[in-house]
Amino acid sequence: MNCSVMAPINVDNVNGTKVESPAKKALPEVETDTNGNEHKRYSYEMLVETANFLLSKTPVRPKIGVICGSGLGSYWNEGSLAETITEAQCIPYEEIPNFPVSTVEGHYGKLVFGRLGDIPVVAMQGRFHYFEGYPLWKCCLPVRVMKLLGVQTLIATNAAGGLNPNYKIGDLMIVKDHINMMGFAGNNPLHGPNDERFGPRFPPMNKAYRFEYRKIAKEVAKELNIENIVKEGVYTCLGGPNFETVAELNMLKMVGVDAVGMSTVHEVITARHCDMNVFGLSLITNECVTSYDQDAEANHEEVLDVGRMRQEILRKYVTTLVDRFSKVMKAHNP
Numbered sequence: 001m002n003c004s005v006m007a008p009i010n011v012d013n014v015n016g017t018k019v020e021s022p023a024k025k026a027l028p029e030v031e032t033d034t035n036g037n038e039h040k041r042y043s044y045e046m047l048v049e050t051a052n053f054l055l056s057k058t059p060v061r062p063k064i065g066v067i068c069g070s071g072l073g074s075y076w077n078e079g080s081l082a083e084t085i086t087e088a089q090c091i092p093y094e095e096i097p098n099f100p101v102s103t104v105e106g107h108y109g110k111l112v113f114g115r116l117g118d119i120p121v122v123a124m125q126g127r128f129h130y131f132e133g134y135p136l137w138k139c140c141l142p143v144r145v146m147k148l149l150g151v152q153t154l155i156a157t158n159a160a161g162g163l164n165p166n167y168k169i170g171d172l173m174i175v176k177d178h179i180n181m182m183g184f185a186g187n188n189p190l191h192g193p194n195d196e197r198f199g200p201r202f203p204p205m206n207k208a209y210r211f212e213y214r215k216i217a218k219e220v221a222k223e224l225n226i227e228n229i230v231k232e233g234v235y236t237c238l239g240g241p242n243f244e245t246v247a248e249l250n251m252l253k254m255v256g257v258d259a260v261g262m263s264t265v266h267e268v269i270t271a272r273h274c275d276m277n278v279f280g281l282s283l284i285t286n287e288c289v290t291s292y293d294q295d296a297e298a299n300h301e302e303v304l305d306v307g308r309m310r311q312e313i314l315r316k317y318v319t320t321l322v323d324r325f326s327k328v329m330k331a332h333n334p
């Protein structure tokens with residue numbers, strides 16, 4: 001591994017303005033989840049330590065972070081997006097201070113630093129899900145670490161069931177918006193005391209998925225001749241791990257959901273809270289079963305098979321988007 005030690009980051013706040021440290025008293029040290037497992041709360045200082053550790057391990061200074069979901073090679077390496085990253089340095093989650101570890105069987109758990117095309121990136125190969133037993137704030141810890149590393153744009157990808165009748169297996173859905181179903185019940189990654197150094201107590205969410213990126217993604221789909229499989233729609237995340245009942249899916253359809261998964265929404269909320277720009281992409285891996293007459297059943301193997309089937313297109317699409325988004329970022333911040 002090519003390790004060059006860089007100056008540690010010393011930030012008052014991820015967005016560059018100075019704020020008073022929040023009262024530590026407000027932060028409970030340990031949270032117990034519904035299974036009785038204890039999760040030690042992290043502080044801003046702990047995540048700065050995590051980010052400094054990573055910066056000491058790699059000379060890469062990523063401005064774009066990618067979360068590789070089940071359809072983008074979090075379960076396999078060969079031909080995956082993570083494998084496409086050049087000059088790659090892989091850091092397993094268990095070696096990173098304060099990081100959770102993936103518990104999903106077969107799921108990779110590593111951060112990959114390197115280049116996609118010319119652009120310095122960091123990719124999560126393997127994410128954390130609520131159904132693994134983590135509180136939502138812990139699932140999203142890596143997003144805040146990315147922010148501290150200097151990441152300005154998050155590309156969050158996932159595998160999802162297609163609820164929109166016009167969607168076919170293998171389609172890609174640009175996420176236009178989400179419905180935070182878990183949040184309706186009060187389960188939100190920002191629940192608990194707010195640390196202003198990350199962002200405000202009450203962040204807006206109406207521009208969660210950057211309009212400019214969605215426009216570019218549609219243009220790139222045309223350029224790559226894949227516009228027939230690229231759609232745009234609304235995603236929702238349920239807690240999982242079971243797939244949905246027919247009645248649940250029909251309810252979601254009624255409220256305007258196009259694709260259903262078990263991730264992404266809380267990551268996006270965390271990213272927007274600390275003012276990262278977000279692009280969301282779902283790979284439609286299965287058709288949601290919305291009628292009692294249908295015999296099909298959702299299953300994880302199908303999800304992975306469709307991911308493998310689409311990996312070449314996804315690799316090309318995401319690599320091109322990274323290049324285009326970085327140009328936009330440079331234009332905004334020359």
Ligand SMILES: O=P(O)(O)O[C@H]1O[C@H](CO)[C@@H](O)[C@H]1O
Nearest residue numbers: 069070158159262263300303
């Ligand atoms: O959202 P990602 O991690 O892509 O994975 C999706 O696919 C898995 C189910 O097959 C669940 O983990 C669901 O969230």
Ligand SMILES: Nc1nc2[nH]cnc2c(=O)[nH]1
Nearest residue numbers: 159160161260261262298
């Ligand atoms: N909740 C949920 N997650 C998925 N991930 C991939 N497909 C599905 C699905 O149909 N439902």
